[in-house]
Every structure is written in structure tokens, then in C-alpha cells.
Amino acid sequence: MKTLRALAPLSALLAGVFSHSALANDIPSAPRVDASGYILMDAASGQIMVEHNIHEPLPPASLTKIMTDYIAAREIANDNLALDDMVTISVKAWRMGGSRMFVKEGSQVKVEDLLRGIAIQSGNDAAVAIAEHIAGSEEAFAEMMNQQANRLGMKNSFFANATGWPDERQVSSAYDMAVLGRALIQNYPENYALYKEKSFSYNGIDQTNRNLLLWRDPSVDGMKTGHTEAAGYSLVASAQRDSMRLIAVVMGAKSEQARARETQTLLNYGFRFYESYEAYDAGETLTTTRVWMGTDAKVALGLDEKLAMVIPRGSHDSLDAQMTVNDHVRAPIEQGQQLGTLVIRSGEQVLLEKPLVALTAVEEAGLFKRLWHHVLLFFHNLF
Structure with a gap:
């Protein structure tokens, strides 16, 4: 040579x-975040600036819906699905508990509305409806989710459903969720744009986006919250300041306020002490x-x-x-x-x-x- x-x-x-430490002699150490796993990633390069337990399999709760949305976006890009397609709501979708869009059994709902119900309202009913429409059943859709996770290199993820409904088999990691969020931002920006909308009204019910950072930091334009008793409070967030876009993932925080606070800490650290370079x-x-x-x-x-x-x-x-x-x-x-x-x-x-x-x-x-x-x-x- x-x-x-x-x-x-x-x-x-x-x-x-x-390595974060290689060039960081003149900047403060990375902040410690009170969560089970967390990561701060540069969206352009995939570079990791802060990490803790990033490959540990954890319950993803409604962060799962980012994958559901990703597959829907891919189907739209491949002309297998259209925003104005009408989806018939099944009994299973209508009966879903937890966070809901409040669609009615037997009604027909536009794909575009269901995607807003997923991104903004975290609707379990909307996620099941989309899954059934695309794959015929939620179980078949879960197979699609795992195939897509494998293609994206999400090595510590397994999906058993489209919603994040508690299932001991269903796991993901802070790293995998950052990879998924980055892929959605880069490959399907038109779908990612839905996540910055602060509210959505359907069936006469107005619901606000659960991502508190949309109100606190104007540079934040997405992405998704999650919560179950087993998972704790989780958040995937992305923000852009000037030419630099960062992705922060916090999984297993103690409260809704804590996940927003800890995620903001990661984003502020990245923007304050790092700069982008092409x-x-x-x-x-x-x-x-x-x-x-x-x-x-x-x-x-x-x-x-x-x-x-x-x-x-x-x-x-x-x-x-x-x-x-x-x-x-x-x-x-x-x-x-x-x-x-x-x-x-x-x-x-x-x-x-x-x-x-x-x-x-x-x-x-x-x-x-x-x-x-x-x-x-x-x-x-x-x-």
C-alpha cells in the first residue's frame, strides 16, 4: 500500500x-440522563455524541408507531398506498384501548387522517387500522415490521404488534429507535412533517401532541412519545438549528415532564458544544x-x-x-x-x-x- x-x-x-472523548478535551463531559437508555445522534452522519445503554432491549411502547408509520410511508412511495385511500375500520381497531383517535367500527377513514392519528394522537386504533389495511392482519404487518427492522440494521428490536401495546416479546433499544427516526427523516420527510403538528381533531375530538418539546423549543419538529407501566416514559425527538439536525432518544424516564427535560438536556448539549461539517x-x-x-x-x-x-x-x-x-x-x-x-x-x-x-x-x-x-x-x- x-x-x-x-x-x-x-x-x-x-x-x-x-469516539466522543477523542476530540472533546475542551468541552464538558456528556450529561448524565435519568433514564434506562439514551442516545444523541447526528442525523446527517449517524454519529453518536452521547450514549448510555444504547443497545439494551427495552419495551418501546408507542415509539413502535414510528415503524408503523415508516412502513406506511414506504408503501405510499412504492405506489401501493395513497393518502386519499379509504380504510374500513375493523372491530379490533375500534376496540383498542389506550390512546386513541376515536374512529368508529365500520366507518371509512382516509389514510392521511390515520397517519395524523398515529403521529399526533398516538392512536392505537389508527395504527391497527393501517396495519390491517396494508398487510391484511396486524400479525402479518408485524412480520413486515421485523423485516424492515432487519434492513435498517435494528439488531435489538422485535415487533409483535403495530401499536406498542404491552407484549413481553416486543423490544427495541435507544440506538435502534435513533436509526429508525433517522431513516424516516431522510427517506420520507413528508411523513416526518406530520410529527410537528401540535394538534389534530377527528370525530369532533381535538387532541394535542404529547411531545412537550414542540411548545418549549422552536427547533424541535418531531417526533414521538411512548408510555406504558413497563416501559416508563420515552421520547424520540429531533431538532434542527442552522445546518445541524440532531436526534435524541430517551427511554424509561420517570415521568412525562422528565422525558421532555432529559431530552432537552441532550439536544442543548449537542448544539452548544458541537458543530456540523460537510x-x-x-x-x-x-x-x-x-x-x-x-x-x-x-x-x-x-x-x-x-x-x-x-x-x-x-x-x-x-x-x-x-x-x-x-x-x-x-x-x-x-x-x-x-x-x-x-x-x-x-x-x-x-x-x-x-x-x-x-x-x-x-x-x-x-x-x-x-x-x-x-x-x-x-x-x-x-x-
Whole structure:
């Protein structure tokens, strides 16, 4: 492997996930939150800034409905469901207890209204109605939920129903819920927008959103509360200030006020002591390397996704970036094929490794050129 110094200023080559303590010598320690599990994540990069018991399986209560909404949003995007579709309310949906939208058995309700009932009113009846409409039964819908959790990398989650109704099998984690919330924000922003609405009236009943932070912090625009006796009080919240969006998850707080207070503590910490940084776009050329036995003499290398991260404020000068590129790169080369690595360090500590990939394909050269390059490589390796 040959090592290349970064071609751009070091302060411009930043990305990825790093240990909170690595660059945080000049900022206060992360706050301790009174909850069973909690996390603060950067929405752009997935970088974790604060964590405690983030992979512990816990009862998710109504946080479950974020997954229900995610699947509905996916079905809409795939043209399998429309906002103006009418859903017939079953006896099971109508009889659901707990928080409800108050739909009537046998009535027909628009998908759009049910989605508001899920996001704003946390309606168990609305969640069951959507689940049955999409999958035929809530049990079949739960299978869809678990398949989607697996695709998103939610390794400590299992869904037995669409509502979060108590079931000893149903668990999730602070990390998994942050991953799910991030996916909804990035993939289906039109559905996420429902979570900032403060109230929704249906069937003559007006109900307010249970997320108290919508009234306390103008930068908060979602997402979902949850509560059962076993789960305690939980909240997934997201906020954006300037160009930085953060996601905070608190699970197992002691009261409605406590979950709002502790979540606000996490968000304030992240915005106060960290800043967002975007380095390169996906597909931007970072370096080039020679190609042996190919139709092209060189191939451009870059990254297959945008480099974005948050860093402790004022920490740019402590970062160093290097690229390593494979020796003797030979055609054929596929676009997206990894041919090296970008490494970000702070001192001797490696903070991040990202694959350097070929930005274009290179076909194999003709026989004569390949034979000539074999000869050149032979003598090159001798010396």
C-alpha cells in the first residue's frame, strides 16, 4: 500500500463516526440522563455524541408507531398506498384501548387522517387500522415490521404488534429507535412533517401532541412519545438549528415532564458544544491512481457517500487525514470498487476509516497492452 497525504486542507477532509472523548478535551463531559437508555445522534452522519445503554432491549411502547408509520410511508412511495385511500375500520381497531383517535367500527377513514392519528394522537386504533389495511392482519404487518427492522440494521428490536401495546416479546433499544427516526427523516420527510403538528381533531375530538418539546423549543419538529407501566416514559425527538439536525432518544424516564427535560438536556448539549461539517460530496475526485492493463491509464478515486459529521467546536486543527491506495491496480475495474482507504486521525488515534472507491469503470486493455504491462510490472517489482 502507498500512502498519500490529503490533497485538500486538513480542515476540509473530515467525516464519519468517532469516539466522543477523542476530540472533546475542551468541552464538558456528556450529561448524565435519568433514564434506562439514551442516545444523541447526528442525523446527517449517524454519529453518536452521547450514549448510555444504547443497545439494551427495552419495551418501546408507542415509539413502535414510528415503524408503523415508516412502513406506511414506504408503501405510499412504492405506489401501493395513497393518502386519499379509504380504510374500513375493523372491530379490533375500534376496540383498542389506550390512546386513541376515536374512529368508529365500520366507518371509512382516509389514510392521511390515520397517519395524523398515529403521529399526533398516538392512536392505537389508527395504527391497527393501517396495519390491517396494508398487510391484511396486524400479525402479518408485524412480520413486515421485523423485516424492515432487519434492513435498517435494528439488531435489538422485535415487533409483535403495530401499536406498542404491552407484549413481553416486543423490544427495541435507544440506538435502534435513533436509526429508525433517522431513516424516516431522510427517506420520507413528508411523513416526518406530520410529527410537528401540535394538534389534530377527528370525530369532533381535538387532541394535542404529547411531545412537550414542540411548545418549549422552536427547533424541535418531531417526533414521538411512548408510555406504558413497563416501559416508563420515552421520547424520540429531533431538532434542527442552522445546518445541524440532531436526534435524541430517551427511554424509561420517570415521568412525562422528565422525558421532555432529559431530552432537552441532550439536544442543548449537542448544539452548544458541537458543530456540523460537510467535506466532500459523493463522487467527488479526491485522488487518482495508475491503472495497469486497462483501456485508461488512470482512474479517479473518491467516496460513495457524502462526508458529513459533527465535531467539537473549534477542533479542526487537531485532525489529520491520509489516503492509502492499493499497489498495482489492475483492470478490469468496476465503478464503486474499493481501491483504497481514507483515514482520519487525531494524534495517534484513528477516528474514522472510509473506503476509497473507483468513480468510473475501466475495461481491460487488448492483448498487446496487457502483455507489455506484464513485462513492465516484472521489472518494476525487481526494483
